[in-house]
Amino acid sequence: MDVSGKVALVTGGSGDIGRAIAEALAAAGADVAISYVGNVPRADAAVEAVRRIGRQGHAFLLDQRDPASIERCAGAVLARFGRLDILVNNAAWNIGIPFRDLDTLTADIWDRVLETNLRGPFLLCRAFAAELRRHGAGRIVNIASLAGLAPSGSSIAYAASKSALIHLTHCLAVALAPDVSVNCIAPGLVEGTRMAERLPEEVKQTARTQTVLGRTGSAADIARLAVAWCQADSVTGQTVVVDGGSPVGMR
C-alpha cells in the first residue's frame, strides 16, 4: 500500500516512540492524528513535527482506559480527517515492580496496566473496524514489547498485557481479514524514553548486556518498521522484534 495520502492515528503520539512513528508516517506522505492523555506540550510538539514535514497533523485527547473516551476520540478523528486508513496502537502505561515482589502488584495496578495496554487497543480496533474495512486496505500496527515474548520487563502485569497484545494481533488478523492487516512490533529496551526510565535498573542492565549487536533498539527503527507494516500487502498476524538482537527475542 502506498501510505501517501492516507490518514493514520498514532495513539500515544505524545510519547517518545509514538512521535517517531507519527513523523515517519508523515514523511511517507500520510496525514497523522495523534493522541495524548495528559501531556499537552508533548502532543503539540508532535503535531508541529508532523506539520513541518508538510502533512496535516492534529492531537486528540484519549484515555484508553475509558470506553467512552475511545468512542469520543474515534468520532473526533473521523470528523476532523474524514477517513482512517491506519491505526497504530502505541499508547501504553508501565510501572517498575520487580517480578518477585508479588505483593506490590496490586489488583488496581494490574487493572490499570491491562486496561491501558490490552483492553484499550482492542476497543480502539473495534471502534475503527468498519472504517478501516471501508476502503478494503486498512492497517493496524500494535506496539507490544519483548516482555510479551519472554518473562521480562517492568512488571508481570506489563509482560502479561504485551503477551496478550501479541495474541490479540493474531486474533484480529483473522477477524479483520481480508480488508485489514494487523501486525505487531515488539521492542526491547529503547533507551532515552520515559518508559525506559521507569524500568528497574537491573532490567536495563540485563537488556544492555544481552544484545548481540551491542546496542538496544531505537525508536527510529521501530518507526521505520511501522511504516513497512503499513506498506506491506501480503503480511498479517506477524510480530517483529526490535531489540539489538538479544537471544531471548530470537525465535
Ligand SMILES: NC(=O)c1ccc[n+]([C@@H]2O[C@H](COP(=O)([O-])OP(=O)(O)OC[C@H]3O[C@@H](n4cnc5c(N)ncnc54)[C@H](OP(=O)(O)O)[C@@H]3O)[C@@H](O)[C@H]2O)c1
Ligand atoms: N520505551 C521502551 O523502552 C519500550 C520498550 C518496549 C515496548 N515499548 C512500548 O512502546 C510504546 C511506546 O512507549 P514509549 O517509550 O514511547 O512510552 P511513553 O513515552 O511513556 O509514551 C506513552 C504514551 O502513552 C500515552 N498514555 C499513557 N496512558 C494512557 C492512557 N490511559 N490512555 C491513552 N494514552 C495513554 C501517553 O500520553 P501522555 O504523553 O499524554 O502521558 C504517551 O503518549 C508502548 O506501547 C510501550 O509499551 C516501549
